[in-house]
Amino acid sequence: MAWVVRGEFRKLWIGQLVSASGSAVTRVALPLVAVVTLQASALEMGVLSALSIAPHLLFGLHAGVWVDRWPLRRVLIWTDLGALVLLGSVPAAAALGWLRIEQLYVVGVLTGLMALLSDTASQTMIPSLVPREDLMRANSAALLNYNLAGTLGPSAAGLLVQVLTAPFAILVDAASYVVSIVSACLIREPERPPARPRSEVRLSAGLRVLFGHPMLRPLVLSAAIAAMAGAMLGPLVVLFLVRELHQSAAFVGLNLTVFGAAAVAGTFVATAWCNRVGIGRCYLSGVFLAALNGVALFTGVTPVILLGSACAGLGMSLFGVPQRTLRQALAPEGLVGQVTSSWRTLVIGGQTVGAATSGVLATAFGIRPTLLIVTAGMLAGMLVAALSPLRGLRDLPEVARSVVRD
Template identity: 55%
Template sequence: MLWRWTEVLRSNREFAKLWTGQASSSFGSAVTTVAMPLTAVVVLHASPLQMGVLSALTVVPHLLFGLPAGVWVDRFRRRPILIVADLGRALLLGTIPVLGAFGLLRIEHLCAVAFLAGALTLFSDTASTTLVPALVDRKRLMEANGASMLNQTVAATAGPSVAGGLVQLVTAPIAIALDAISYLVSAVCSFLIREPSHPVRSDDSRPRSAPMRAQLTEGLRAVFGNPLMSALAVSATLGAVAGAMQGPLVVLYMVRELRLSPFLVGVAVTVVGVASVAGALVAPAFSDRLGPGRSYIVGQLLVSLAGFVLAAPGGPMVLLASVLFLGQTLTGLGLPLFAVPQRTLRQALVPDHLLGRVTATWRTLVIGGQTFGALLGGLLGTALRLRPTLILSGAGMLLGFLWAARSPLRSLTHVPGAEPAT
């Protein structure tokens, strides 16, 4: 419930500073998600190939640097990493409106910004995730992660609409300046955080001297050597690959197969955002009631069913739209219900000195999986048409659900290290 995550913000000033910075940068990033492609299309007249490259470059750093980023985050304090990443992204994004104002902006510059900002985002997200359990008592991790998820869902819901209005009023490159400013605000919030001392392994007084390969291996062992972590990693990766097959095709399916008007497409996309906000609000209480393992499993089931529901519509427009919005609601609700407990469990199960490597390993598997899943979805959508591909993606996500449902997660009633809710 709402009071639970507002309480963790009121009672923990250091986490409130981190949360405020995240809120600012999340909203700015949601604006850039719309404004940067519009800059490429409207201002630079980018080709479809150039648009594909631009989109891919935001993800490529996770595949190239994901595992090493975890090692670096574990070696150093998280607060300076957050500050440098925020200032770096503010500088990078700030060059777009400046060059645009002088008519010097080129697609190569946008691609460079996308790649470098993506690399900084990798370090920032890894550091912020590992910093949360250092700032928040383990008993409040679920509420803290629920508050962070609410940031993301509200920004993802409202940001694109704001971005559209800004682009209309001040052009796309100038709209990106808002994102640059949001990172400056985030940098200030990060600077004000008082970070606890970064712990050192009890079995190694010089963790920085260990070879990079050995530290990477240690992170992988932490993920797959624990039955709960292994179940989370495998099921989440399966769900990410299958979900990414579906993601790029949903709007195309609504327009070409269901022949929905642009207005109804917009409403359907908005439904996901609104449902995600609702899911983020109830996720901590839902997890307390069912247990974090079962909450994760239920959330995965809801998202898995969405693909089948989306592929079902037929008949009168009223029935078609109702079933479509049901599928979008399942997607929106399910995402926070499994995302909040899985993040909380990672933070609770992994020792602090390994959390950066585990987080980076997780992002490499899941985000890397999304890259390959999106490509696979495009290939299958072309070969099999859209409706069968949606069904296959739902089956893939259902496989991730079944993997989790048959694992020790199903009997996990509370966050390890925290007392069960009473």
């Protein structure tokens, strides 16, 4: 996979790797600023968390329209610059004694919007920076950034918070955007087709592509269902391990590390596995492996729990790489941004519903039965794809050339 990180894509990849690593620090440091520095209440923490997600749900469809109309390199530069200023304001306000929870609310929602636009633009740019035959490897490399940051970032954040205090640990993320800005400035963006007239732009265009294509329709339904079920697991894992199984904090950390390491490993084998079994079966096998995590936790057996986390991490990469690649390859020219943002809106919306539902189900039925519900939900998502033409898809279909119009 390493050899595909070259040319103009290398510049994008380096910038995204550095900024993703910095963002992983902020995901830990920003809540700690609220809790430790500002003594935030549970209600205030809930509001801060919700505001960070809100832009993806409120502006997800709009982001695709904007990204498809604006120069992608410019989107990357301005969103990185915006994030740099916003995050830099936190340690500055802390040093002056002016920091308040309301400022964190503003930072949370605006950096969420910057991330939405930046992620949509970077995923939209990838197909124009690499040859079609390298698209899957490029997506593996892009997913590697996310997995590396998610695995190493929290540990680095804990150390930085301890050494620098939480507000000043955020400076690391702010500084990372300087590297990302420089990388984006160096990218020579290929010429894009002229944007459609405003009168022809519809927010629903990306959704109509997703639900109108015989391959993308089962893929997005499968991913949304599996994402909703999988998100139920997040709030329950630590609670189950600590309160019901009486595991130590060290084991909780080990479990997360195993998941992250397996996800990183998965990015290196995803392309080869797709080539061996086909794109459709690679996606199906990834969802199946991820679904095993709920059953593994249900057993309460320590080695099985760690094995389940490894399967989930590996599975996340095995289903993530083919679905990203299919989405980019099958989106009509000029609508890649809208298809990407529509996908993210549906999947993140599903995750939000799943996370909110998990507590209700765990209260009503208990945590152990809820773990089985999670597995059943993910397998239901897999079944949607397995009963569709996606199951037999081996190679990338021809690139769509026409633009969907009203």
